[in-house]
Amino acid sequence: MIGQTLSQYKVIEKLGEGGMGVVYKAHDTKLDRFVALKFLPQELTANDTERARFLQEARAAATLNHPNVCTIYDIREDAGQQFIVMEYVDGKTLRSLQLESLKLETILTYAIQIGEALQEAHSKGLVHRDIKPDNIMVNSRNQIKVMDFGLAKLKGSMKLTRTSSTVGTLSYMAPEQIQGGEVDARSDIFSFGVVLYEMLCGRTPFPGEHEAAVVYSIVNEEPQPVNTYRPEVSPVLANLVHRALEKDPGDRYQSVSDMVIELRRMQKQTTKVVRSQAYTVTSASQSHELPHPVFAPSAPAGGRSSKRIAAAGIGIALLAVLIYLIVAYFHKPAPNGPLQLSFKQLTDQREIAINPDISPNGDFLVYEEEADTSGTSSIYLERIGGGNPINLTPDSKEYNGEPAYSPDGQLIAFRSSRDHGGIYLMGATGENVRRLSDIGFNPCWSPDGKKITVATEGIYDPNSRSTTSELWTIDVATGEKQKIKSGDAVQPQWSPHGYRIAYWNWHAGGQRDIWTIPSGGGDSVAVTYDAYVDWRPIWSPDGKYLFFCSDRGGSMNLWRVPIDEQTGKTLGDPQPVTTPSAYSGFVCISRDGLHLIYSAVDERVNLYSIGFDPVAEAFTGHETALTRGSKVIAGFSVSSDDNWISFTTFGGQEDVFVIKKDGSGLRQLTNDLAKDRSVIWSSDGKKLAFMSDRGGKYEIWTINADGSDLEQLTKTSSLSYIMPLFWFRNGKKMICSGDSGAEICDLTKPPSDKSMERFPAVAVDSGRFLWGTVSPNEEMIAGSTSSDSLPGIVLYSFRTGAYEAVVDSGDAPAWLSDNRRLLFSRHGKTFIVDIQTKKKHEVANFPAGVLTGAFQISSDNRTFYYEVGTKEANLWEGDIRPQQ
Numbered sequence: 001m002i003g004q005t006l007s008q009y010k011v012i013e014k015l016g017e018g019g020m021g022v023v024y025k026a027h028d029t030k031l032d033r034f035v036a037l038k039f040l041p042q043e044l045t046a047n048d049t050e051r052a053r054f055l056q057e058a059r060a061a062a063t064l065n066h067p068n069v070c071t072i073y074d075i076r077e078d079a080g081q082q083f084i085v086m087e088y089v090d091g092k093t094l095r096s097l098q099l100e101s102l103k104l105e106t107i108l109t110y111a112i113q114i115g116e117a118l119q120e121a122h123s124k125g126l127v128h129r130d131i132k133p134d135n136i137m138v139n140s141r142n143q144i145k146v147m148d149f150g151l152a153k154l155k156g157s158m159k160l161t162r163t164s165s166t167v168g169t170l171s172y173m174a175p176e177q178i179q180g181g182e183v184d185a186r187s188d189i190f191s192f193g194v195v196l197y198e199m200l201c202g203r204t205p206f207p208g209e210h211e212a213a214v215v216y217s218i219v220n221e222e223p224q225p226v227n228t229y230r231p232e233v234s235p236v237l238a239n240l241v242h243r244a245l246e247k248d249p250g251d252r253y254q255s256v257s258d259m260v261i262e263l264r265r266m267q268k269q270t271t272k273v274v275r276s277q278a279y280t281v282t283s284a285s286q287s288h289e290l291p292h293p294v295f296a297p298s299a300p301a302g303g304r305s306s307k308r309i310a311a312a313g314i315g316i317a318l319l320a321v322l323i324y325l326i327v328a329y330f331h332k333p334a335p336n337g338p339l340q341l342s343f344k345q346l347t348d349q350r351e352i353a354i355n356p357d358i359s360p361n362g363d364f365l366v367y368e369e370e371a372d373t374s375g376t377s378s379i380y381l382e383r384i385g386g387g388n389p390i391n392l393t394p395d396s397k398e399y400n401g402e403p404a405y406s407p408d409g410q411l412i413a414f415r416s417s418r419d420h421g422g423i424y425l426m427g428a429t430g431e432n433v434r435r436l437s438d439i440g441f442n443p444c445w446s447p448d449g450k451k452i453t454v455a456t457e458g459i460y461d462p463n464s465r466s467t468t469s470e471l472w473t474i475d476v477a478t479g480e481k482q483k484i485k486s487g488d489a490v491q492p493q494w495s496p497h498g499y500r501i502a503y504w505n506w507h508a509g510g511q512r513d514i515w516t517i518p519s520g521g522g523d524s525v526a527v528t529y530d531a532y533v534d535w536r537p538i539w540s541p542d543g544k545y546l547f548f549c550s551d552r553g554g555s556m557n558l559w560r561v562p563i564d565e566q567t568g569k570t571l572g573d574p575q576p577v578t579t580p581s582a583y584s585g586f587v588c589i590s591r592d593g594l595h596l597i598y599s600a601v602d603e604r605v606n607l608y609s610i611g612f613d614p615v616a617e618a619f620t621g622h623e624t625a626l627t628r629g630s631k632v633i634a635g636f637s638v639s640s641d642d643n644w645i646s647f648t649t650f651g652g653q654e655d656v657f658v659i660k661k662d663g664s665g666l667r668q669l670t671n672d673l674a675k676d677r678s679v680i681w682s683s684d685g686k687k688l689a690f691m692s693d694r695g696g697k698y699e700i701w702t703i704n705a706d707g708s709d710l711e712q713l714t715k716t717s718s719l720s721y722i723m724p725l726f727w728f729r730n731g732k733k734m735i736c737s738g739d740s741g742a743e744i745c746d747l748t749k750p751p752s753d754k755s756m757e758r759f760p761a762v763a764v765d766s767g768r769f770l771w772g773t774v775s776p777n778e779e780m781i782a783g784s785t786s787s788d789s790l791p792g793i794v795l796y797s798f799r800t801g802a803y804e805a806v807v808d809s810g811d812a813p814a815w816l817s818d819n820r821r822l823l824f825s826r827h828g829k830t831f832i833v834d835i836q837t838k839k840k841h842e843v844a845n846f847p848a849g850v851l852t853g854a855f856q857i858s859s860d861n862r863t864f865y866y867e868v869g870t871k872e873a874n875l876w877e878g879d880i881r882p883q884q
Helices: 048-062 104-123 151-155 164-170 185-201 211-220 235-244 256-275 303-330
Strands: 009-018 021-028 033-039 072-078 081-087 091-093 136-139 144-146 341-345 352-358 364-370 377-383 400-405 411-416 422-427 434-437 441-445 451-455 471-475 481-485 490-494 500-507 511-518 534-539 545-550 557-562 575-577 584-589 595-613 618-625 633-638 644-649 656-660 676-681 687-692 699-704 723-727 733-738 741-746 755-758 769-774 780-785 793-797 803-807 811-815 821-826 829-834 840-842 855-857 863-880
Touching (some): 104 136, 235 256, 352 584, 364 400, 451 490, 511 534, 534 584, 595 633, 633 676, 633 863, 656 687, 811 855, 821 855
Parallel strands (some): 352 863
Antiparallel strands (some): 009 021, 072 081, 364 377, 411 422, 441 451, 451 471, 471 481, 534 545, 545 557, 557 575, 595 618, 595 863, 633 644, 644 656, 676 687, 687 699, 723 733, 741 755, 780 793, 793 803, 811 821, 821 829
16 A cells, blocks of 8 residues: 555555554645545445445544544545545554553543543544543644544444454453443443553553453452552542442443543642642642641751751741641531431322421421322421321412421421412411412522522423523511522522522523522522533531532432532532432431431323324224333424334433334434434434534434434524424425524524524514424414413414414314314313314313323324323432441
């Protein structure tokens, strides 16, 4: 090959050869630069299927644009040979360096760059699958370049040969990868942990003389502690490495971003220590040891001046010790380390028990229980451990919930929908109910019991928000209201000494984060600021921690973060408070800090179908379950040929799936940590569009029905999110929904300049038009509005731009093929309406009490598809053992 010219690339020299092909250095004669040409093994390009697969993976890898990722410039074919044109890296592989001789500062620098490269790839839905020193380059500027993204997935389909390189690759594989399980970003984290271990210890954590020994070690054995080989490594760094090497993916870091944050913090601390020339106190240990010398300056020889200098040095040292002891006394950091808890279930009534609160004396518990699907809830009182609940609101048939004990335990504040809604007060056993305010949700008491702070929106699901909520404070004695927070804030909680109020909000493209503000109002301070769903903050009674619910560990669970109650500044990273439940929310803590109670939610939503007779306007036959299991299906779409159904899952990992109309052929199209939602089909059934945050914020992405060609469709700047709603038959326009409601998107414009044609405001009071469904002839939309003058289901005409009322209440309209009749739901029942006569009636023979979400009807009107959901929420108690 040397000396040959392929396209515009003149081959200069051979750089290397491995399992994924041969690499040459070449000169790009058009752009006058050096590049690397990677020629792939023949088995990867021998037939059309493998060639298409190669192109798919290479294109996905080519979307990466990051200083620590080796850039792919082009994919070419010349004389029947496929090759990749890549950035030429002038440097060495990490493998060729003497890893055991690397300084700690260098190791942290390299590790951060490797982590940032993985972070970029994972955000795009790419998993490397083969992170090892051979695939990591260090260039002449000491910069990391991670190689071969996308190619390891291809290698996984090739038959492994018994060579030394195979053993080398095995040494970095995660247990689930070796055992043929699902591989995701956490598998890369394991491999990253192996590389970190090797850089620190000069050896891999799972050694073996042959393949079988390596495999056994990875799957069954624990690695030797890092400090065995490198005693000077801090416990924090050693713990980071060993956590990355956990056998169970759920026990590892769930995001490489969390690793990078910790590595950066360690790098800063290491830099401070290296630069220090006197004394330092390492905050990471959080012990109260005296400062110790790190690098002591040498003393001048002999004489009076040397004694004076020595005396001065002693004086400075003593002063430093005194200052440190004073600061340590008045500003003790919060204790570190995980909580030790034992758990037991408190309720088991197969109802929805949420929003618990513990009485100040710790003997009683009040909570909200939803007894049916009509929106009625009651407040129950129960002695902790007693198991005999008493309904405190038996005479009210409206919603009653969100109870909160006053600091003295004499009163309970709660939200009720009676008399148009508001905040009410009652005695501790349900007596003397009175109205305090006409606004408010989630009441919380000030520590002195004189005020109650409320939000203007109630929250039951942190992923579902409908308004921008404010915080108001209500005077308990007079009922006087005062706004303390505009913008968005929900589920407020006073700190135990009254300094601050914690809350959470949604912002920045759907981000959910915890914040605090001074109790009288003022500037907010962020407690969390990341892509995780963080909600329901609650203070520990001593004010040293803020507990909250979060999915940052993969599932919704409990976390806490050390915090300064006066300033709101966090004093460390969030720490897991792991419960035995799959979904934990609505936490409260006893006043003595020894007990916490939370709601364990078990929700399932599955797809069903049933026959429909469009002439008789009646359901026929029996319902058929198309999906089964513990997934929560969050919206679905039926293909135009009625053969396939696409859907997305909700909570935990959110991915795109397709399934045949009879429930067979389930196929997962995306499988990563990105949140994929709101999937729809193109009219030809070849592509799907969905909303995803895989690019940093929620944009519309498309993917082929076979899982290939994942690509970003929109790149908006004015919207915090955009989701697809309907794809017109010509493929050139799409109805989308953003911050301001539904809009028509012109797909013929460049991705960064979509033409957004907003639907005109609803007549009279300018309410928003909410999405419904487009008629088969694509002339009308049936939807709903937030307009008081035009409530219920309305029609919007593309031809006239006018709205027309159809029925005064209802949800989820779906067109029949005659463009005249609409199916819709109301209170779990299904109705049909003629849009011309406005006559409606209930559809017969539908299984009672199962319709809980959206539905669709096949294009021939013979099959009705719908969601069926079940939900339980029981209360659990966690006893917090005093830390040793």
